[in-house]
Amino acid sequence: MRILLIDDSKTMRNIQKSVLAQLGHTTVEEACDGQDALNKVGAFQPELILVDWNMPNMDGLTFVKNFRQTNKNTPLIMVTTESEKARVIEAIKAGVNNYVIKPFTPDLLSQRITETLAKRAA
């Protein structure tokens, strides 16, 4: 499965890659902001995207809105420090399928990835 990680922090991307590797997912592409991600989705064709919110150049919410204009199906998980209810609602309205609040344990992220993919398969 092709998975795109979008976060301006390499540390956070490495943590997410580690969790994905434990789930058996090793085909991973990385992007450092929303614009970088938009430049890569065409060629990479991700089947799952994990996206941060607060990033330079283009934030995660803007990426989601742009991405959903042409792709309604690829599951999106927002991984962010934004925890307010209004923010979560805003992200879901924009098109994210699941939401993980930082900080997170590897088990929690793993669980959210698994449930997101299970819903997609259903």
Add this chain to the structure above:
Amino acid sequence: MDPAFITPFIASVQNVFSTMMQLPVQLGDPSVKMTPALSYDVSGIIGMSGDVVGNVVISLPMPTALRLVALFTGTEMKAENPDFADAIGELANMISGNAKGMFAGKKRVQISCPSVVIGSNHTVARPKDVPCIVIPATTDCGQFVIEIAVSQRENAQAPAADAAATTNA
């Protein structure tokens, strides 16, 4: 400074360290930062804007920073490695972001992308009219401090219940 601005950061530091690194943090009593200014080797700085303005800084001596980064990333690295600053920035980001979500009264707050300063015995200056609270912290990786210099913006109002959230800058 309103204690309501301090307790979220205390809770957030403990939450971030325990969740991401399984590292308990003992926090000391907050105090007003006095001159001469405390000096550090590594600082992660997050700006805050909106209904609450100011900045939050996590500052560490280099040995503590090196141990924390190794624990956080799973990799030992030197401070010259770009990933070192990235890890410090991400810790500062999570501490501030977590705290922001705990501010009472549903305040609209945005946080900046983190800045990281690495340099022996540096100090972090602040505007004179903004009080700065220092919270000492102790872990098995060593000691560090969290400095909080935030205040409520004048004329800040609680958002309406059905108002859409503002977008980030």
